[in-house]
Amino acid sequence: MDDIAKRSIEIIAKAKNIPTDTIHLDTTFEELNIDSLDKINISFEVEEAFSIEIPDEALGSLKTVGDVVNGVKQLVEAKAAAGSAPAATS
Amino acid sequence: MRIASVGTAYPPHRYSQPVIAEALRGRWEHKMEEPRLLTRLFANCGVDFRHTVFPLENYPALDTFEKTNNAWIKAAVDLGQQAICRALDHAEISPEDIGAIFFASVTGISSPTVDARLINRLPFSVNVKRTPIFGLGCVAGAAGISRASDYVRAFPDQYALLLSVELCSLTWQDDDQSIANLISCGLFGDGAAAVVIAGSETPFAKRNKGPRVLATRSTFYRNTERVMGWDIVNTGFRIVLSPDVPKVVEENLLGNVEGFLADNNLTRDDISTYIFHSGGPKVLEAMQKSLGLPADALAPSWKSLREVGNLSAASVLAVLEDYLKVHPGKPGTYSILAAMGPAFCSELVLLQW
Known part of the structure; x- marks a missing residue:
């Protein structure tokens, strides 16, 4: 398991006060009893941990822990790509 | 007895969910530890657009119950009239054909009630029976159909009218940034609906139209x-x-x-x-x-x-x-x-x- 997956699972485990080894990539939010408010609070923690900004409307499509990990990876990669792009000339 | 028709009416101001979220965030963010909570809750409550009685910039001035409720009375009568006229038109009947009016709302109060004010605007019979209903909240649409149906079961040659007017934007509370209020302000919109229920011996019901x-x-x-x-x-x-x-x-x-x-x-x-x-x-x-x-x-x-x-x-x-x-x-x-x-x-x- 890569670092993004490990860190994401730690955040979810802390938010729900459950052991990390009970959470896997295919674990659903329903199984973890994570409601929409939990999702929002987790999203704030994830944003801080990875220095990313999650679009407000993105949370509705997240159903599993793997969805979170994939979403974070995409945002981290997009941020890295934006950071390495040549500066625009003015 | 049959459902003869439904008419709906919405206030003229319509906004996308992000626009409403930004307006309320602008009003409340100085009171919130995490203002992004509002925009994120709004973005995830399944709502894309809502109608409001007033332009969003007018709401901060509605800062007392007296102001919001007086605004509710005026707007509820106007919107209720539109919904009723549409429902009556669809059913091809007139106000004087209505035997009983059931009026439901949970977003404002008045006495005389909104249904009474509408009898002064539309040519209902002076003998029309009125039943204003406050407090049933979201269940009142279904419960109103039930009570109106009970009425025409007793009087099968009559029509009953159900009117629901809900102006939820007039219940926004500036001093409540609880999760419950944020969800409520993100979810509820303004609108009105009227339903005509036709007794089984009415001309409409005899045409075998409507469920x-x-x-x-x-x-x-x-x-x-x-x-x-x-x-x-x-x-x-x-x-x-x-x-x-x-x-x-x-x-x-x-x-x-x-x-x-x-x-x-x-x-x-x-x-x-x-x-x-x-x-x-x-x-x-x-x-x-x-x-x-x-x-x-x-x-x-x-x-x-x-x-x-x-x-x-x-x-x-x-x-x-x-x-x-x-x-x-x-x-x-x-x-x-x-x-x-x-x-x-x-x-x-x-x-x-």
Whole structure:
């Protein structure tokens, strides 16, 4: 398991006060009893941990822990790509 | 007795959800530890657009209950009149044909009530019977159809009119940044709906148009007073909205529906469509899950939620209008119209097309 997956699972485990080894990539939010408010609070923690900004409307499509990990990876990669792009000339 | 028609009416101002979110965030962010909570909650409550009685910039000036309630009275009468005229036009009847008016709202109060003020505007009979209903909240759309149907069951040669006007934007509370209030302000919209119920011996019913109301069922859930409702405070109506609402729905709806159908010698297999109140994503998901419905079974309810938000009592009537116009059932098929609301309680209406 890569670092993004490990860190994401730690955040979810802390938010729900459950052991990390009970959470896997295919674990659903329903199984973890994570409601929409939990999702929002987790999203704030994830944003801080990875220095990313999650679009407000993105949370509705997240159903599993793997969805979170994939979403974070995409945002981290997009941020890295934006950071390495040549500066625009003015 | 039959549902003869539905007419809906919406205020002129319509905004996308992000625009409403930004407006309220601008008003409240100095009072919030994490203002992004508001925009993120708003973005995830299944609502794309809502109508409001006033332009968003006018709301900060409505800073007392007196101001909001007076605004509610004026706007409720105007919007109610539009909804009634549309419903009467669809049914091809006149105000003087109406024997009884049931008026439901939970977003403002007045005496004389809004229905009385409308009798001064439209040529209803001076002998029309009035039943204003306050406090049923979201369940009042379904319950109103039930009570109006009870009336025409007793007086089969008459028409009854149900009017629901809900101006939820006038209940926004500036000094409440609780999760419940943020969800409520993100979910509820403004709108009105009127329904004409035709007694079985009326000219309309004799034309065999519109779904028949076969039976109704009210179910009260004891000791659930804090699941949903209002606390009445100096500034108006402060929302009571428990996170347990979906759980209460899941625990009760299936039993209510199966018991109701069994008493009418039917089963869930006999029901072709479910016309459900657009309570919110969690409530609609709980309804689907409870009854084991496929994902698209409540599509018109989800659509109404996206397009106008939760209109409280008027929502299920707006969904009913959509069924009458766009998705009417095949002759002989059955539908259940349902809503739940403060008490907590449910109201089920068995229809046959």
